[in-house]
Amino acid sequence: MTGPQWERRIQVTTAEQTHALAAALGGVLEAGDLLILTGELGAGKTTFTQGLGEGLGVRPGIISPTFVLVRIHPNLAEGPRPGGPDLVHVDAYRLDSAAEVDDIDLENTMDTSVTVVEWGRDRVEHLAESRLEVDLHRAVGGDSAHLDKAVLDFETEDDDEPRTIVFRGFGPRWSEAPGILGTALPEGGN
Numbered sequence: 001m002t003g004p005q006w007e008r009r010i011q012v013t014t015a016e017q018t019h020a021l022a023a024a025l026g027g028v029l030e031a032g033d034l035l036i037l038t039g040e041l042g043a044g045k046t047t048f049t050q051g052l053g054e055g056l057g058v059r060p061g062i063i064s065p066t067f068v069l070v071r072i073h074p075n076l077a078e079g080p081r082p083g084g085p086d087l088v089h090v091d092a093y094r095l096d097s098a099a100e101v102d103d104i105d106l107e108n109t110m111d112t113s114v115t116v117v118e119w120g121r122d123r124v125e126h127l128a129e130s131r132l133e134v135d136l137h138r139a140v141g142g143d144s145a146h147l148d149k150a151v152l153d154f155e156t157e158d159d160d161e162p163r164t165i166v167f168r169g170f171g172p173r174w175s176e177a178p179g180i181l182g183t184a185l186p187e188g189g190n
């Protein structure tokens, strides 16, 4: 498999920032787009998807689909993007193979929707020619000072923690990174 055409790493410090970044991305997504979200339990995949939903202007109520594998959130006429794509939210955690993915028939909705798959890596790449991969990491850019602070910071009321969110574009749809993800750092830059 060939590598990504570009990569962007963005650091956030709160769940609200993760939500806001995803909402900005949701504002530029198009019907047919496939997003693959990767990250450990509680990394923020569903939080990110909720932000996408806000930016897309779809029916709210995005949750971690514990028993339901697929939920469709229709675009709202009164939202920011009336007539825009629906959001199809998939949790592939319990799907063991591409064959099981095919059983849930995502092709039917892809053309009119943005399809977002939590735990989709190595399971759904075959569904589309292009894909946007989003990886959420608790580690912050190898900066152990930040990490120690996050781990020891148990006195605060809220549970906001830093995350590094890595975006990678594959295929013709993502020949260029969306402007809202900023410009790439030069080689050797900080």
Ligand SMILES: Nc1ncnc2c1ncn2[C@@H]1O[C@H](COP(=O)(O)OP(=O)(O)OP(=O)(O)O)[C@@H](O)[C@H]1O
Pocket (backbone or CB within 6 Å): 012, 013, 014, 015, 016, 018, 039, 040, 041, 042, 043, 044, 045, 046, 047, 048, 064, 118, 159, 160, 161, 162, 163
């Ligand atoms: N910077 C952050 N970004 C996202 N979520 C954060 C951040 N800091 C703290 N959190 C908290 O981490 C939790 C993330 O939960 P979420 O359900 O989004 O994770 P998930 O990756 O979907 O988990 P699962 O694998 O169980 O589906 C939320 O409670 C959120 O408030």
Ligand SMILES: [Mg+2]
Pocket (backbone or CB within 6 Å): 045, 046, 047, 063, 064, 065, 118
């Ligand atoms: Mg989730």
